Amino acid sequence: MPFRQIAAQLGELRITFDVDALLGAYPGKDGGITDSGELGAALREANTTAAAVASLRAALFDVHSGNDEVLATDFTPVGGLDLRDALGAERELDRLAELGVRAIRLFPDEQHAEPDFPAVRHLVRRATELGFVVLSGGDVRRFWKPYAGLGATVVFLDTHFYHLGDFLIAAREEMGFHTSTRLLNSPDAVETVASSVGVERMVYGSRTPYAESAVPRLRLARCGLSASDVALIAGTTARRLLGVDA
Amino acid sequence: MIIDVHGHWGPWFFTMEVGSVETNLAVMDRYGIDMAIVSATEAVCYDAPAGNRALADALPSSGRLYGYVTVNPRQLDAASRDLARYFGDGRFVGAKLHTDYTESPITSPQTQDALTMLAELDCPVLVHTWGRTVLDLAQSCVDRPRLRAIAGHMGADGYPYAIEAAQSCDRLYLEPSWSQAPAGRISSVLAAVDDRQLLFGTDSTLIDPASALGAVLGSGLFDTAGPVGSAGLTGPAGLTAERLAWRNAASLFDLPTS
Numbered sequence: 191m192p193f194r195q196i197a198a199q200l201g202e203l204r205i206t207f208d209v210d211a212l213l214g215a216y217p218g219k220d221g222g223i224t225d226s227g228e229l230g231a232a233l234r235e236a237n238t239t240a241a242a243v244a245s246l247r248a249a250l251f252d253v254h255s256g257n258d259e260v261l262a263t264d265f266t267p268v269g270g271l272d273l274r275d276a277l278g279a280e281r282e283l284d285r286l287a288e289l290g291v292r293a294i295r296l297f298p299d300e301q302h303a304e305p306d307f308p309a310v311r312h313l314v315r316r317a318t319e320l321g322f323v324v325l326s327g328g329d330v331r332r333f334w335k336p337y338a339g340l341g342a343t344v345v346f347l348d349t350h351f352y353h354l355g356d357f358l359i360a361a362r363e364e365m366g367f368h369t370s371t372r373l374l375n376s377p378d379a380v381e382t383v384a385s386s387v388g389v390e391r392m393v394y395g396s397r398t399p400y401a402e403s404a405v406p407r408l409r410l411a412r413c414g415l416s417a418s419d420v421a422l423i424a425g426t427t428a429r430r431l432l433g434v435d436a
Numbered sequence: 437m438i439i440d441v442h443g444h445w446g447p448w449f450f451t452m453e454v455g456s457v458e459t460n461l462a463v464m465d466r467y468g469i470d471m472a473i474v475s476a477t478e479a480v481c482y483d484a485p486a487g488n489r490a491l492a493d494a495l496p497s498s499g500r501l502y503g504y505v506t507v508n509p510r511q512l513d514a515a516s517r518d519l520a521r522y523f524g525d526g527r528f529v530g531a532k533l534h535t536d537y538t539e540s541p542i543t544s545p546q547t548q549d550a551l552t553m554l555a556e557l558d559c560p561v562l563v564h565t566w567g568r569t570v571l572d573l574a575q576s577c578v579d580r581p582r583l584r585a586i587a588g589h590m591g592a593d594g595y596p597y598a599i600e601a602a603q604s605c606d607r608l609y610l611e612p613s614w615s616q617a618p619a620g621r622i623s624s625v626l627a628a629v630d631d632r633q634l635l636f637g638t639d640s641t642l643i644d645p646a647s648a649l650g651a652v653l654g655s656g657l658f659d660t661a662g663p664v665g666s667a668g669l670t671g672p673a674g675l676t677a678e679r680l681a682w683r684n685a686a687s688l689f690d691l692p693t694s
Contacts, residue, residue: 193438193658193681196467196649221619350615355451375615375647376452377463377640402617405650412466412646 206425214246442637
């Protein structure tokens with residue numbers, strides 16, 4: 191099977207929903223996309239129908255104007271909070287809830303927040319009470335804890351296969367814990383999640399435009415799961431979690 | 437054809453079940469990888485002589501899996517014996533040197549001695565590199581005219597240093613394996629490095645080949661448009677793709693490809 195044939199197979203996998211796309215630009219990284227039309231084109235290039243999009247302006251500079259930026263697009267908007275401003279984040283949560291936003295995203299690495307910071311636990315609790323799905327950055331081995339015992343619905347966006355055992359142990363007790371497949375790229379991680387806690391606990395995430403989406407797409411295209419299970423991961427489960435019509 | 441120059445055989449300490457030769461072959465088949473050169477995980481992570489011995493016992497004679505003799509720079513006498521015993525026997529075609537597990541940076545005296553020994557044997561060596569350390573490996577090649585070295589992971593997040601390193605010595609090769617795939621990493625290397633220094637590596641069966649393969653595919657090197665040539669690739673980009681995929685590896689390790 192030459193490379194070219196494998197490349198062609200990528201085109202056969204339709205991603206119906208991507209939970210991990212970013213509008214905006216890190217000042218210290220190349221490749222950011224600040225135009226929603228260009229981001230849409232990048233997603234279409236990756237055979238992706240729809241995506242949950244968060245704003246880097248919200249994550250790095252100003253939550254209000256940044257969130258308004260994604261609210262003005264045709265994407266499924268994801269509200270950003272700033273963990274460095276707990277009171278402002280409380281207000282933004284209420285505003286986002288009133289606007290009908292279904293998901294928020296936490297950027298603990300970018301905002302230098304640790305899982306035991308009071309703001310993290312408080313905002314996670316408040317977001318759960320308001321019915322938000324939380325898309326969570328951070329090391330799952332430590333960031334599982336502020337979500338524990340709340341009945342929270344969480345998608346861990348940075349679960350690395352090195353830390354798969356920790357995710358699985360936590361997910362056994364927390365039925366609302368899900369993981370992105372972006373870094374589940376050992377030979378059997380995707381299959382192990384499916385057999386251990388269920389295929390419905392995985393959702394496709396790419397981190398477009400900052401990561402090569404061909405990696406999680408190829409892993410999914412060549413995994414050992416059935417076509418119906420692949421379809422769940424490729425978007426059906428995420429759409430259900432976020433209340434997005436098929 | 438695809439040749440993976442960065443493979444492993446044996447179990448890992450993470451949550452995964454990948455210890456058998458059958459798993460190696462199944463993962464290769466998943467992506468159409470024809471050949472892989474593997475080191476024993478036991479040799480890399482714990483006991484080099486014991487791991488090398490286990491790999492020698494486990495390597496099938498199918499012609500799809502070849503071996504690296506793992507060198508612990510802190511045990512050069514044992515490494516010398518293992519190289520004499522295995523290297524060049526038709527199955528072991530190079531050496532593997534991991535700087536982190538052995539706490540032996542490329543600039544350490546023991547790793548420098550190990551590289552001198554491998555250069556004198558004309559033994560290609562795959563060296564773990566991360567960040568700026570790839571520059572140290574390039575300098576080691578410059579200092580040893582017979583040394584041919586592969587920068588494992590091509591410095592990972594230090595790929596801009598890998599470009600600089602490869603440009604400083606044509607006996608330094610780059611392979612892309614990494615569990616992360618930041619956009620633009622491979623295309624940056626393709627644009628700046630002589631394609632005769634590019635190899636394909638996956639770090640399988642630690643990392644699924646989708647990671648390296650997807651990153652390479654994402655670079656656009658393997659455009660699906662246009663007519664299909666004899667190897668499924670066309671034009672100058674096709675030659676680059678073939679060099680990366682297998683031609684350079686076949687030449688470096690003298691592997692049969694007919």
